[in-house]
Amino acid sequence: MATKYWLMKVEPEVYTIDDLKRDGKTNWEGVRNYKARNYMRDEMQVGDEVLFYASNADPSGVTGLAKIVRAGYPEKDPTWSQVDIAFVKSFGGTVSLETLKHTKGLEKMGVIRKGNRLSIQPVAKSEFEIVKKLGATSQTA
DNA sequence: GCCAACGTTGGC
DNA sequence: GCCAACGTTGGC
Numbered sequence: 001m002a003t004k005y006w007l008m009k010v011e012p013e014v015y016t017i018d019d020l021k022r023d024g025k026t027n028w029e030g031v032r033n034y035k036a037r038n039y040m041r042d043e044m045q046v047g048d049e050v051l052f053y054a055s056n057a058d059p060s061g062v063t064g065l066a067k068i069v070r071a072g073y074p075e076k077d078p079t080w081s082q083v084d085i086a087f088v089k090s091f092g093g094t095v096s097l098e099t100l101k102h103t104k105g106l107e108k109m110g111v112i113r114k115g116n117r118l119s120i121q122p123v124a125k126s127e128f129e130i131v132k133k134l135g136a137t138s139q140t141a
Numbered sequence: 142g143c144c145a146a147c148g149t150t151g152g153c
Numbered sequence: 154g155c156c157a158a159c160g161t162t163g164g165c
Binding site for chain 3: 114116
C-alpha cells in the first residue's frame with residue numbers, strides 16, 4: 001500500500017516533538033473525535049509519515065516529523081483507537097501556521113483553514129514534501 | 142431525523 | 154481571556 005501522509009496535532013503542554021525524541025516512540029491515545037478515530041483505525045498504516053503539529057503554541061505550527069510504527073488498535077475503551085508513532089526528526093524550530101498560510105502549494109491544507117479543529121488530518125504527498133523542506137530550512141535559520 | 146443548546150478547540 | 158467554528162447531545 002502506498003505511503004500516506006498525516007498531520008497530528010497536540011498541545012505542547014501535553015506532548016512535544018522533544019518528548020517524542022526522548023521517548024523514541026509513543027502511543028497516540030486520547031483522541032475523542034470520530035473522524036480522527038476513523039483515520040487511525042481504518043487508514044493509518046505502518047510506515048506512513050506524520051507532520052507533528054503543536055497547537056496552542058507560540059507560534060503554532062509543525063515542529064517535526066514522525067512515522068507510524070503500529071497501525072490502529074483499540075484503547076482500553078474499545079470505542080476509541082490509538083496508533084504508535086516513532087520519532088523521525090525535530091525541525092529545531094517551528095514551521096508556523098503563518099508560514100504555512102503563505103506558502104505556495106499548501107493552500108488546500110486542512111490545518112490552515114480557519115476553524116479546523118480536527119486533530120488528525122490527511123496531508124497530500126506534495127504538501128508533506130513542502131513542509132518537510134520548510135522544516136529543513138528552519139533548522140538552520 | 143431535525144435542530145437548538147452546549148461544550149470544546151484553537152488562533153489570536 | 155475572548156470568541157468563532159464546529160462536533161456532540163438530547164428533546165421533540
